[in-house]
Structure formats: C-alpha cells, structure tokens
Amino acid sequence: MKKYDLIVIGGGLSGVAAAVCASRQGASVLLVERNGSLGGAMSNCSVYPFMWYSVKTESGENRELSDGIFKEMCNRHKALTDGTNGYQPEFFKFVLDDMVCESGVDVLFHTQLIDVMKDKRTLKSVRLAGKEGVYDAEADFFIDATGDGDLLFYSGCEFQLGREKDYLCQPMTTCFRLCNIDTKAFEDDKKRLEALYSEKRASGEIKNPRENILTFLGIGDGIVHFNTTRIIKRDPTSSIDISRAEIEARRQVLEMYKFLRENSESCKNATLISIAPEIGVRESRKLKGVYILTADDLKNCVDFEDSIALGNYHIDIHNPEGTGTYIHWFAPHEYYRIPYRSLLPKETDNLLVAGRCLSATHEAHSAVRIMPICACLGEAAGVAAAVSLKTTKNAHTVNIAKVQDIIIKNGGQIH
Ligand SMILES: Cc1cc2nc3c(=O)[nH]c(=O)nc-3n(C[C@H](O)[C@H](O)[C@H](O)COP(=O)(O)OP(=O)(O)OC[C@H]3O[C@@H](n4cnc5c(N)ncnc54)[C@H](O)[C@@H]3O)c2cc1C
Secondary structure (H helix, E strand, O other): OOOEEEEEEOOEHHHHHHHHHHHHOOOOEEEEOOOOOOEOHHHHOOOOOOOOOEEEOOOOOEEEOOOHHHHHHHHHHHHHOOOOOOOOOOHHHHHHHHHHHHHOOEEEOOOEEEEEEEEOOEEEEEEEEEOOEEEEEEEEEEEEOOOOOHHHHHOOOOEEEOOOOOOOOOOEEOOEEEEOOOHHHHHHHHHHHHHHHHHHHHOOOOOOOOOOOOEEOOOOOOOEEEOOOOEOOOOOOOHHHHHHHHHHHHHHHHHHHHHHHHHOHHHOOOEEEEEOOOOEOOOOEEEOOOOOEOHHHHHOOOOOOOEEEEEOOOEEEEOOOOOOEEEEOOOOOOOEEEEHHHHOOOOOOOEEEOHHHOOEOHHHHHHHOOHHHHHHHHHHHHHHHHHHHHOOOOOOOOOHHHHHHHHHHOOOOOO
16 A cells, blocks of 8 residues: 555544545545444434534624534535435535545545554554455554544553543433424424423333433424433443443333334324434543643633634533533633644644544533534644645644644634
8 A cells, every 4th residue: 555645544524624624735645434434423323413603793693613624515515405405414425425535535444443553753554454454554644533532542642531530421322213203293292201201210111311302303304313312331442331332222212212102192103214323422532632621711712822623512511420411501602712732642743633532621522522613623633734744744843823824714713
C-alpha cells in the first residue's frame, strides 16, 4: 500500500469531515471504517435527528452555528431528496459517499484499526485488519475519529473513561423504529402512556431504567423513532460488556414494543421495522489532551483564542447509574466555543482527535458530542492536519490563525 499524507480512522461525520477537508487542501488521504457505510452513529446506530445548533440573534433571527462542511452535507442531502420528504437519514449515506469520492479520498470499508507503530512522539503506521489479513498502512499524519478513541488508546495517549469520579459512562441506547402508528393519536395519548409506563416500572414489570419514553417523528408517515432503551454501568470499551449490552438493549426494545401494542390504541397495529445494527455509545474514552474543556468554559462562554467550533446544545447527562437526566440549558442567545487544544494529545506530534473522543470533562462532553458539532470538529482536525503537513508536520506548532482562516473561508464559524 502507498504511503499517505494522512490516515483518518473512523467514517462518522467527524471522520468524513476531516478526510474531505484535508483532501481539499491537497493532502492524500486514506479513510478507514470498520463498517460498510459512512455516517458513524447516524448510520450504524440509527441516531436521529441532528440536535440543535442555532442561537437567536439580538434581532430575533436564527443564527446557525455549525456551518462549513456540515452545512454542505445538509445542503447536499436537501438537493438529493428534493426537499420533498423532509429529513431522510438514509440519504446521508449517498451524500457522504459522494463527498469522499469527489474529493479524492481513498476509503477502506470493513477494515478495523487494531494497533499502531510509533517512534517516540511520532506515529509511523497503523495496523489494520481486513479480509486479506493484518497489514500496516503508513502516513505522515493521523486523525482519530473512532468515537471510542481507539487510535489515541493504541498510541498511548492519556484518556478518561466516562466520568471522573468512577469511570461510569453515559448509558448506551439501541434506537429502533416502529411503523403503522397513528402518530397524531400517539402524541395525544403520550401523557397517559408515560404515567402507565412509570407505574409498570415502579412495580418491576418494566425493566428499562429510563424515566420516560423518548421518541421523535419526522422520518415518514406513521413511523416513530425511539431513543429510549437504557443500558447502565457497562463499559463500551469492553467486548464482553458491550456484547451483554446489545442483548439487554434488544430485550428492552421488545419490552417497549409489547407495552405499546398492548396499552395504546394508536400502536395496536405497530410493526417493528428496524433495530439499529449497533448499540449507540454516548460516551467512552475521551482524550486528556493539551486542554480539557469544562462545563464552566461552556457556561461562561469562554472566548478561546484557538476556537475552532461553536455550539449551544445543552449539557445533557443521561444518568450513568439509572433513572433521570440532568440538563443545563443555555439561554437562546448564548453559545460556547471549542478550542483546537481539545483535539491535541500531549504525547504525540502527528495525531489529532476529532468528534466524540475530544478532550472534555464528562459534563462538557455531554453538550459537545452532538453530530453537528462533531462534523465541525472533524473539519477543524482535517484542516489543521493539512496545514501541518505543508509546514512542520507537528500538530503542536501548527499556525492556528491559518487553520482558522481556512475554516472561515470554508463557511465555518469560530467566534
Ligand atoms: C443513543 C444516542 C443518541 C444520540 N442522539 C443524538 C441526537 O439526537 N442528535 C445528535 O446530534 N447527536 C446525538 N447523539 C450523539 C452523536 O450521535 C455522536 O456523538 C456522534 O455521532 C459522534 O460522531 P463521531 O464522528 O465522533 O463518531 P461516530 O459517529 O461514532 O463514528 C465513529 C466511526 O468510527 C468507526 N470505528 C470505530 N472504531 C474503529 C476502529 N477501531 N477501526 C475502524 N473504524 C472504527 C465506527 O464504525 C464509526 O463509523 C447520540 C448518540 C447516541 C449514542
């Protein structure tokens, strides 16, 4: 295999953004994904919808904060669906395929990162496992967009698993979808159903520890998307734990399906049309990088000089121990910034992280982990990699003003 300028591991929104942005800046890029399509949690875990990313300006207008390549993804999706049927998540698979192909990124599907080769502070190659066996791929620069931080872990970078006091991660959830539901009647009946669900949970008849039934409409007529299973106290980076979690969560899917069919007129004909192929992981390994973003940074809207992305999604912690969700809302006009240093490991010179495995506390992470922000973090990592490759090849000495300049030229926002 040829040597690349950049290898990106993980084909979620952050990985695609990183790969495409770096390639457009002239880098030769290999994107490695263990599954068979791009989109990450959106494709593999049926995560839906995009959580909000806009603020109200003084004049009362909406200002979108996640622009740049994320906006391009949304615009391409709209063009492909003719905007007629609203938001169709499956169409993002076409969009992302097109974007990597058009920008000249080489993609390896069904290929998993299993190790790295390192010389002091420099990563030399990644060890990949595919159908042909195990082999090494070399590059000058690397980006970890695996969500779980596999690359930073194999590279020996410091990380935090879950929350600081006991390593417990936010719960995992298997999303699923039911069709043949009278959605208007379902919404009208929701309060009664929630009360009944609580009673059955209190009596032990329902085992799911989640406090309510979390649903979203908008995928199609008569279809309800459920983000409501809850697996607690399992480590998403342990194969045995995540295997048990998959089975437990599917039991909760069946439990909810039966509960709804038996107790709601609106769901009496409901059909289970999809269970996400993989359980969704909200939180696992987070880099302990040059800067660890905190909840106070978000609440105080700290104006980082090296800001590379913005957000105003709330601090949203699904209880790692059981029932309940902690929320801190930001005011409609408030927004926070994310610094470049939160993508930068201390221990290596030619590695950046992007997306969910960024360097943030448990609390701050719960806000900045949403898909629009992850895409922007990927864009920043990709641009920074490309700028580094043209100069020092060192992520610690990259000209951050130049990186910010390119992000802004691409339509992104940093201040
Ligand atoms: C249940 C749940 C509900 C959520 N709800 C919302 C929501 O409503 N709205 C919202 O905006 N966000 C939501 N989120 C958050 C959001 O989906 C994720 O935080 C975000 O998608 C992370 O993007 P990413 O690119 O960092 O990682 P991912 O999307 O996780 O992508 C990582 C990719 O890396 C690949 N990979 C991993 N390890 C390896 C390896 N070793 N080798 C090769 N490839 C590898 C994976 O297959 C995957 O494709 C939710 C998350 C969960 C789990």
